[in-house]
Amino acid sequence: MLLWNHYPLNLPLKKARAMPIHTAHRLTDAASRIILGKEHAVRLALACILARGHLLIEDIPGVGKTTLAHVLARLLGLQFQRIQFTSDMLPADIVGVSVFDQREGAFRFHPGPVFAQLVLADEINRATPRAQSALLEAMEEHQISAEGRTWPLPEPFFVIATQNPADQIGTFPLPESQLDRFLMRISLGYPDRAAERALLAGDDRREILARLPTELKPGELDALFAATRAVHVGPRLLDYVQALLAHSREGAGFAVGLSPRAGLGLLASARAWALMAGRDHVLPEDVQAVLPAVAGHRLRAADETPLPPERLVCRLIEAVALP
C-alpha cells in the first residue's frame, strides 16, 4: 500500500509504532487476516469507528458480517455484546427490564445487552419497528431511559448492525430517518477466487477469532480518536464538501439530498480515512473514498427506476468539479 505522508524515518521503532498511522495499519492488517479479500470494507468499517459513527452492514447471510463485528470488537478491545433481532422481540429485551426484588421490596433494573461498548445488532430488520427504535434511541442519545430514569451507556459506544437486503421475506426495512443515524452503510459481497480458496483451505474462522489478541493498549483508542479529530481540513476542502452537499440537494436526479448531519459525518469519515492513509490533512480523494458508504443509504434518486446506491453516489461525485 502506498503511503503519501513523509513521517521522519529516523524515528525510533517503538515511537513509530505508536503513531496513529501504524496503529491503524496494525488494526487493518489484523482484521484482513481473518476477513479475507475485503480490505476496503474492513478499512471503511475501521474509519467508521474512528469517526465515532455507527455502522450498518448490509448483505446476504453468510458473507462474514458478524465475523467482521467480532473482529473489530476483539481488536479494539471493546466490551462486546451481541443481540440477535427477531420478529417477536420487545424493547425490554434490548435495554433491560425492572424486576421486583423480594428481599429489598423494590424494583431493580437489570441492564439489557445494549449496555456494552460495542453492540452487534444482528439482522436488525427482522425485529418490529418498536424494537428497532429502542436501539436507535440508544444510538442517538448514548443513554437508556427506563422506569422514569436514565442510565448512561458506556463510552465509547458503537452499534454495528447487520441487515439482510430488504427483498427477503419477513423483514421490516429501516425507515430513512433511522438509516440516517448510521454513519456508514457497507456491504461485503462474495469473496474473490483467491480469497475464497484461502478461506476454504484455512482454519476455522471461529477458532482464529477466539485466539485473536487485542491489538490496542488502554488509551490507544482514545489517542486514535484525538488524532482523527486533529486531521486538518482546509477551506478548499470545505468548499468541495459544500459543493457536494449543495449538488445532492439542488442538482437534478436527486429526490432526497444529504442532511447537515450527513455533511458532518462525511467530514469525520474523511478525516479518519486521511489518518489511515497517513496524512495530516483531508484531500478530496478521502471524501470520495468514503462517500459511497456515507451517502449511499441517504440519497434517493429522483428517477422512477431506482439506481443502485453506488451508481447514484458516482453520479454525485462526477457531477461536482473540484473547486
Add this chain to the structure above:
Amino acid sequence: MSSLRPDQAGWLMASAAITLAPHTPHLPLALSAICALLLAWRGILVHGDRALPHRALLMVLAATIIAIVLVEFHHLFGKEPGIALLAGLLSLKLLETRSVRDGRAVVLLCFFMQLGQFLYQQNMAVAALAFIGAITTVASLLALQGFAEPPRARALAAARLILQGLPLMLVLFVLFPRVQGPLWGLPADAYNRVGGLSDSMAPGDFARLGESGAIAFRARFEGDPPPPAERYWRGPVLTRFDGHTWRSGPLRSSEQPAYRPQGIAYPYTLTLEAHNNHWLLALDFPAATPGLRFTDDYQLLAREPVQNRQRVTLLSYPHTPVGVEETAFNLRAALALPPGFNPRTRELGQRLRAEAKNPADIPDLAIAHFRQSRLNYTLEPLPLGRDDVDSFLFDTKQGFCEHFAAAFVVTLRAAGIPARVVTGYQGGEINPVDGTLIIRQSDAHAWTEAWLPGRGWIRIDPTAASAPQRIENGLAAALPDSTRLPFMLRADLAWLHGLRNRLDALNNSWNQWVLGYNPARQKELLGGLGFGQPDWQTLTALMGGGSLIVMGALTLWALRRRSSADAIDRSWALLCRRLASIGLPRDAWEGPLDYAHRLARQRPDLAETLTALATDYARLRYGPATADPLQSRRFHHSIKNFRPR
C-alpha cells in the same frame, strides 16, 4: 424584494445617527428631538422584531416636521430649512425602510447630509466627522449587499474601501482645475459672524476684543521676525473724532504707497482670517505689492473684502520715514477737535504747548504727564462720563489701550500737534511647533501717530507709557494679577498652551493646504513639481492621467493579491493542460492523487514525477497553511520544467 435583516437595519440606523448628530447645533431643538425619537423608535422596532408603523402615521409625522421647519424659518427653501427638512426626512425614511431598495435611499440621504455639514463649517473636526460617517455609510451599503457579518469585520471592510479611494481623491483634489472663489455663492449669512476690528473706535471696543482668543491672522516670516516692540500690524487709521467715537478719514487710495521704503526689510506671508472688510493687517510699512492698494494714511487694502481666509506675501520696512511732506488737508484733519467736549484735556494741551520751548518736545511732555498721572491699564475700566477722555485722564484713571490712544491724541491736538489714532494688532505669539506668528483678537491694539515738522508721522504708543510690558510681553503680562483673565491667557496652564499650539499648527496647515488650496496654491505646488504654469487643459490631462495611474495601480494590486493566492492552482492547471495535450486529461472531479495514480498505471515512465508533483500539490492546496513561499516557488519551478511527451 427582500426585507431587511436586523444587521442591515442596525447599520442604517448607525449611519443615520452618526450623520445627524453633527447637525444638531444648527437644527431647531424640536426637530432634533423628533429625529432622536424616531431613531430610537426604529431601534426598538428592530430589537423587538416588530412591524413598522402605518403609512398614515408617517404622513402625520412628516406634516409635523414641515410645520416645525416653517415655524422656525418661515419658508422651506435655502440652506438651513433645506438641511432641517432633509434631517427630518432621513429619520422618517428609516421608519418606512422595509426593503434593500429603501435602504439604498437612506444611504444616499446619509451621504448628502454628510456633505451638508460643510455648508456650515469646513474645519478638520467636521471633516473627521464626515469621514467617520462615510465609513459607517459604506458599511451600510456593504451590509445591504452581502451576508450578515460581525460589525467589526464589516467596519474594517468599509474602511479598507474608503482607504482604497483615498489616492484617487488626492489626485482629483490636487489636480482638478481650480477657479478663484467658491464655485457657487454661499448664502449671505455665512459672513455675519466675523468679529475683529472695525473702522470706528469707541471706549470699550478693544476691551471686548481683549477677551477673545480667536485668531485674527497668522504671519510666517522668512528669517527672523522683528522684535516684539516693532510688531505693530496697522489696520484702520482713525482721524475723525466726534467727541465720543473715532472714525477713519476719507480714504484715497493708489497702487503705490506715499513713501519710499528704506532700512531693514522683513519678508513674510500673512494668512488672514475672514473679517469682511477691505483692510489687510500689514507690518509698518509694506512695499508696493501687485493687486493691493495703499491709502494716504498708509493702510493696505485688498480689492475685495476679505471674506475668505486669504494669503498675502508682503515685504515690510519698519524704519521707513513717512509723511514728511504731508498735505495741508490731511494735517488739518489731524488737528480737528469737536467743540464742547473734554475741556480739561484741552486745557492740559494748551498748558503743554505753553510749557514747551520747541513744539517737537510736546509729545514727550504729554507722555511724561501721562506717567505722572499714574494711569492704570485694565481690561475692566470703570464707566466714563460724557467727556470720556476727561473722565479717563482725571477721574477714573483706568483704561484700556483705546482710552490711552484717544486721550493722547486729544491732548496733542489741543497742543497743536497733528495726531491720529491707529488701530490694528500688536505683538503676537510664535507657535514653537511650526514657527508661525499667531495674532489673536486679544492682541488688538490702538496706538497713535503724531506729525512733527521735518520728521513726518511718528508712532507713539501711550499705552507703553503706563504698561510697557503690554508691548514687550503681551496683554496677560501687563494686566495686574487680580484681573480675571480669559481662560487661554493664563500662564499656569502651560500644558494646555502647548496643546493649543500644536492644534493650531495643525489647523494652520489644514487652512493653508486644504481650504486655502486655490489656483495660486495649485500653481505654486505644480510649479514646484516641475510643471511650470499649467493651463486648465494641462491640468485636465494630468488629472485624467493621474486617475488612470491610480486606478491601474489599484487594479494591479488587486490582481496580484489574487494571483499570489492562486499561484499554486495556476501551476497545477498548467500541468493538467500539458498532460491533457498528450492525451491524458484530468476529469474535473478527479483529485490530484487519484489522477496521478491513474496516470501512473497508463504511463509508468511518468509515474514517479507525477506522483511527487501530485503529492506536493495536494499538500500545498489542502494541507495546513505553511507560509513558506519557497515551497510554492519550488513547486512552480518543477512543474515548469516538466514537459511530458
